[in-house]
Amino acid sequence: MASVSTVILGTGSYAPARILTNAELTKMVDTSDEWIVSRSGIRERHIAAPDEATSDMAVAAARAALADAHLTAADIDLLIVATVTPDMPVPAVSCIIQAKLGLRTNVACFDLNAACSGFVYALDTASAMLTSGRYRRALVIGAEKLSAITDWKDRTTCVLFGDGAGAVVLGVSHEPGVGVIGTQLGAYGDSTDLLCVPKGGSSFPATAESIAAGDHFLKMKGKEVFKIAVRAMEEAARDILEHHHLRADQIELVIPHQANLRIIEAISQYLKVPMERFYVNVDRFGNTSSASIPIALDEARRLGRIKRGDYTLLVAFGAGLTYGSALIRW
Ligand code: UT7
Numbered sequence: 573m574a575s576v577s578t579v580i581l582g583t584g585s586y587a588p589a590r591i592l593t594n595a596e597l598t599k600m601v602d603t604s605d606e607w608i609v610s611r612s613g614i615r616e617r618h619i620a621a622p623d624e625a626t627s628d629m630a631v632a633a634a635r636a637a638l639a640d641a642h643l644t645a646a647d648i649d650l651l652i653v654a655t656v657t658p659d660m661p662v663p664a665v666s667c668i669i670q671a672k673l674g675l676r677t678n679v680a681c682f683d684l685n686a687a688c689s690g691f692v693y694a695l696d697t698a699s700a701m702l703t704s705g706r707y708r709r710a711l712v713i714g715a716e717k718l719s720a721i722t723d724w725k726d727r728t729t730c731v732l733f734g735d736g737a738g739a740v741v742l743g744v745s746h747e748p749g750v751g752v753i754g755t756q757l758g759a760y761g762d763s764t765d766l767l768c769v770p771k772g773g774s775s776f777p778a779t780a781e782s783i784a785a786g787d788h789f790l791k792m793k794g795k796e797v798f799k800i801a802v803r804a805m806e807e808a809a810r811d812i813l814e815h816h817h818l819r820a821d822q823i824e825l826v827i828p829h830q831a832n833l834r835i836i837e838a839i840s841q842y843l844k845v846p847m848e849r850f851y852v853n854v855d856r857f858g859n860t861s862s863a864s865i866p867i868a869l870d871e872a873r874r875l876g877r878i879k880r881g882d883y884t885l886l887v888a889f890g891a892g893l894t895y896g897s898a899l900i901r902w
Contacts, residue, residue, distance in 0.1 A: 582740065588619060693757055767890070
């Protein structure tokens with residue numbers, strides 16, 4: 573049987589106009605630019621306007637990806653949106669995005685929540701659906717308005733997160749050895765409490781008290797998450813390379829989830845891949861969860877950091893706790 577693989581036909585991203593600097597955060601909570609930069613590497617982040625929803629950012633990123641692929645909305649038959657901040661709990665934000673983009677009605681639309689690993693999970697899901705032969709072209713979007721679930725009085729989290737969206741258009745290719753050549757996904761479901769929005773779901777529906785207590789905001793035990801993140805991302809990267817008989821020095825560019833510069837530096841050290849081969853934009857975006865990898869991928873392509881024949885490794889980690897890696901040959 574002829575080989576069929578999923579290829580990236582175009583990428584796009586969107587960042588809200590408003591930039592929130594560390595200096596501004598020092599006026600909101602007891603923090604300093606020095607603490608934020610030294611502990612996380614973050615200098616500024618984009619924050620969506622009050623009337624700008626996740627779907628609006630997703631649509632902007634998707635339009636850019638479609639233009640990059642020289643395709644239109646009519647060419648898409650599958651839409652997967654990775655997000656933890658849909659416009660509303662029900663329905664799926666993918667359906668809202670479908671309508672805003674003017675996609676056809678006979679398009680499969682669904683959301684996927686694997687938190688910061690969401691884009692890698694969605695890429696794997698879309699790849700499986702495309703290579704099954706039942707779909708031809710997919711739009712995969714990672715989009716987040718984390719500012720909407722951030723407790724702006726909690727200095728341990730509010731300095732870390734940002735808003736934005738990234739998108740890819742996927743198709744299939746019969747050229748051997750190119751495209752999404754491997755993915756690996758996993759989760760540590762025994763650690764859900766380390767990074768969560770504790771209330772507002774079916775186990776604890778929102779009450780006036782839970783809202784007053786701020787329990788519908790993101791809570792994170794940062795130190796514990798940090799340790800597991802480094803280990804899981806290193807393993808996810810190592811395992812996928814081994815599985816495909818590749819050495820780390822054959823990877824031209826690693827695009828890690830952008831949560832913390834120190835996490836990225838630790839992975840670079842453990843994998844023995846120099847930092848020059850890691851794409852980093854956490855300094856300008858903070859942690860945008862599902863959006864972080866597709867935004868970085870789009871920037872890297874537009875900056876000419878990815879050439880035909882290159883291997884790119886995506887590696888992610890997030891609430892769940894989920895992790896995932898994907899290997900792409902261009
Ligand atoms: O995207 C999904 C996955 N998420 C992650 O991967 C995030 C993983 N975790 C991290 O990135 C880091 O753990 C943080 C950046 C969140 C925190 O860095 P840390 O080096 O682990 O700091 P810490 O939490 O141990 O806090 C150290 C000190 C504490 O004070 P004491 O207890 O030592 O007196 C905190 O209260 O820093 C204090 N602190 C702050 N000080 C100034 C915490 N937040 C702040 C702040 N400004 N914003």
